[in-house]
Amino acid sequence: MSENKLQRKIIHIDMDAFYASVEQRDNPDYKGKPIIVGGLPQGRGGVVATASYEARRFGVRSAMPSKKAQQLCPHAIFVRPRFAAYKEVSQKIREIFHRYTDLIEPLSLDEAYLDVTHDKLEIGSAIEIAMQIKKAIKDELNLTASAGVSVNKFVAKIASDINKPDGLTFIGPSKIESFMESLAVEKFHGIGRVTAEKMKRMNLFTGADLKKLTEEQLLLHFGKPGKFYYKIVRGIDDREVQPNRVTKSVGAEDTFPYDLTDLEEMNVELDKIAKTVADRLQRYQLKGRTLTLKIKYSDFKQITRNQSFLHEINDLQTIAQTAKELLLKTSPEDKKIRLLGITLSNFNEIFTHKNTSQLELFQYDD
Known part of the structure; x- marks a missing residue:
């Protein structure tokens, strides 16, 4: 490894069971109980966004169907996500990070890389900074985080996962x-x-x-x-912490409580999804040239169809109309559709914004 790599000080902070921990913090009745945040298991059932450690002991994991989670942990309490609350807490966590460095690369609402090679408070020790951040999160927000410290992003991320929850792991250059x-x-x-x-x-x-x-x-x-x-495998990772990441796509999708078989009903749902996408695009001042329609059928077969434009778009009417036209080309009559999604991509380079990875959370709205 080069001397330059040895000098870099990277921290990866990963909140412990973030959504579930926020729910347990805000509702005393949930403390110490198996909490599953995500889609409810009734009807077709949704997907687990995250589970408390009490639920994880039964084998419950993120992205698992809620029905299976209920089978594994019958006494679990299912809670619908409160994304606004999680985003607010995430912002407070970000403010704690900024006390030490402005080189912050968020990966989602609950994890981020920090480059503290030159920290604001001139502490000098990445391990000490990680300890202070963990303490501030616990004292001020009543939540726990795990931290990994190393000389590059890849190793720091793996390190943060070793001693969860509430862990701190340092993997030095020689190790x-x-x-x-x-x-x-x-x-x-x-x-x-x-x-x-x-x-x-x-x-x-x-x-x-x-x-x-x-x-x-x-x-x-x-x-x-x-x-x-x-x-x-040799611990080589030259990637820098990127505080400003360019958005590659913005989208939304919905899994329906029952299969859609009527075209008019499908179009109604596409209007709702298009509204969500248009709102997000305009909130972040983004315009794109390529619209992609995602369709998942009742047998879980999935297809995508896309259309590109000569100019950038972000208006609701164009997004909704284009999605409906793409749907029509798939001959949807008499087909059973489980999920529809719309994504806009191929953005003009001038349309960028900070902390774009927060958008990733909304790709899984259910």
Whole structure:
């Protein structure tokens, strides 16, 4: 590793069971009980956004169908998300971060990277700063966070997950390569379940196993991500903390309580989704050239259709009308539609805004 990389001080802060913890904090009756925030299990059922640690002990996980979560933990309390409340708390957490640095890259409402190589208070120690941030979050907001500290983003993110909840883990430069070698492949951020299974079929179970392959071999077996795997297994990550990220897309979708089979009903739902998208675009002063319609059928088959424009759009009428026209081209009559979504992308470069990753939360509105 170069001297420059050794000098960088990166903290990854990840709130513990954020939505569920906010609910337990705001409602004393929920304390110590298994709380599941997300779609309700009744009817078709929704999806788990997050679960308290009391519910996680039963195997409940984020993105799990609410019906399955209820089977695993029958006595769980299901709570609908209060996104406005979570966003307000997230803003207060961000204010705590800004006491130490302005180099903050939010990944969502509940996690962020901080570059404290040159911190505002001249504390000098990233570990001390992480401890102070955790203490401020606990004292001022009555919530807990876990922190990972290292010399780059990738290692810091993995470190924050090691001692949850309320953990603080430091992985120094001299420990990075041995730590990566001991890590199971499924624990590497960026290696999903399918890829991890493929690696195991190739007898690649740990970072040490991956490290035996050359970059060319990794590219051959895994395509472009192979270059990424080659670097991360050696703890190499040159990415800077980016306080201003460019939005690539803004969208919204809805899963319906029953299958839609009537075109008029589908169009009514598209009008609602288009309104949400248009509001978000105008709130962030964004315009895009490409509109994508997402359709998921009752058998979970999913398709997308898109249309590009010569000029940028963000007005409700164009978004709604285009989505309806794209839907019509799929011959929706007599089909059972479970979900519809609209996304706008291909933004003009001048339309950028700060902290755009907050938008990611709304991709899962249910």
